[in-house]
Amino acid sequence: MRTISKLHLGFLLAGISASCLLPACSGAPVEGGEESVDSASQEIIGGVDARSNALDAIGSLGVALEAVNEETGAVEVQYRPFCSGTLIGKSTVLTAKHCVDAVRPMAAEGRVVFGVGFDGKHPDRTVDVAEIGRAPGDEGGFVGLGRDVGVVHLDEEITDIEPAAIDDLSDADIHTRFAAIGYGVQDNDDTSGTRKAGSVTLQAREGKVFELMFGSFEAFKQWFMTRDRSELLARLSAKAEAEGNEGEDACAEDSLDCILRMFYDGNVLLAGYEAFVGAGKGDAQTCYGDSGSPLVRMAGGKLRVHGVVSGGISTNQLACDYGTVYATLGPEVLAFAKKASTWSDPCGDTAIDGVCEGFTATRCTALDEGPRRVTKTDCSLLGQTCGQDETGAVACVDPGN
Template sequence: MKNAIPIAILCLGGLGCADAPPGGDGEQPLLTSRQRIIGGAVDTTHAYVVGVGNRNRAYCSGTVISRRTVITAGHCHGALTRVFFGPTLGRRSESVRIETSRRHPAFDPATLQNDLTLIRLESDAPVQPAPLLRESMENTTWYVGPGYTFVGYGVSDGVAGTGFGMRRAVTFPIVAVGPAQVGGTPGTIDATQFYYQVPDMNTCAGDSGGPAFLVRGGVERHAGVTSFGDDPCTLDGVQARTDLDQIARFIQPTIDEFEADNPCRADGLCEAACDVGPEIVDPDCADLHCAQDGVCALACAFPADPDCALRAGVQVR
């Protein structure tokens, strides 16, 4: 990698950090990052996108993916104690304490491969979880070409270092799904990553751990975690993949351990009984899954969802 930086907080040596501008009611935003979503707009819709850090401030972004589980970047791991909620992160922001966190066992700090950390909260998150992309990404037009929505809390100007502390989102397509030769900052990406390069749009420091969402069936699904890119965030970036392989190998087993008593976790099984009125609690019930799509929807009866038979070891013909 050349001139690559993790998209986390930059408060090192001569770089310094911008002074936090006052928020509403005189609040000081908790983020002290220099940089963030570039070319994006203020976001008020992705409530499950959160700030991750210690008791004093957030320094990474993350996403609630189950009742008590948050996903963020592997390089954000260490000294994590709190998760913060809301479109603007100030000292009065709602927060939940972190009980424990687990970094991907194959995380490589040199290449940032497998750049994932899962966090267990002490209590339930006050927001609905984001559904996961339970399919395998490939270098096809099904994945390379559609717009992905990137969300995070960094600053909106990577050079001036202004605008941090507010959640922003930007949508653009990706260039390649790893493994691939891509040039740019990483040169190559491996099978745990995907790559993007769009003029005037990017993720940046403070966005680390934040999501990339891909729409499937009208529902946004968590496809990646912001990992690293060029400095000052004007060229390109790399995401850690969170699609089916990582779900099977790391994400789902960890959620199952963190939340063994939670039938409403994002486990590929739609439990409609978890829903409260019109509110969908089980993220696997976020849309109809009556076709063979990898999610068993028990509510589908006539005909039955073929995925339910597959889960029981029976092939439907």
């Protein structure tokens, strides 16, 4: 299994690696190089198929696109997964905030859906996403979004799948193994879209991210220099200069060591809301497309989610490597998620296409029209009546048409 999404780390570390929340980000090319990968790290690139229907609370987030079959001329629907998520209420899916932030832009391309089943490209069924929510706290964090947790709400309740429970982590969980389950990239050939599961170890809930990954600044610098990261280095240099102009310690003459040291020291796990997971012997590795996928284990006979994939990095040999930063469910995020899990659709049974109520066109707003709500348009104010347009949607039309 390989989990992330190019979107998640791309915000901050474009050119290093990322979590690819964008559907266009199916994976990152792997370049050759001198970087060594020991036998222990080789072992983490594996997972197993997670086909069981008992895991169907964990599904894919994707875009449903209509395409014409060149051979038959028939219009077909193609599903393009971009993130993973977990059902935590009848109509609420827990995922990463950076996945949520891509939902409305992608709604302009096609229907954004939650896909149920083992194969995210050919889901057993889909439910349209109706609304989104973002956890409080937008400052800091590994991908620069603060507490990288969000939810999507569905326009239909799922009543035949038991939602997962949600819970925080504690220091007592450090060195405990959990399960990572997602739909992301599984190998260097960018194979993806099916649900994979692997075991991962919770390593730390605080500390410098790159120190946790590499063990030392020297090892981090060696990794940084094994590929052309000039664009990132230019951004880091500009940041160092800006901080120097604000009265903070600056790096003299663009010292490479100084700039990299600032980067190394400045990427710290968000206290109480992030954890470093994986990179242990026998651990799986999350990758592109696994953004928002859960860190889970069974407890009390129930599947429990303790965090979602937020970000990670690559090496020259592997698209995703060195473990994963998970956004965890600290107190404020847990409260947000619990409230979100009880979401009730403000539109009720009112559809986006709408209905006529006398002269009034009543409809529910679509995902790309802002917050979910019912709107009522009195067509008599225009000297018209309520009817349907050529697409079948409710509209104001001339009387007699």
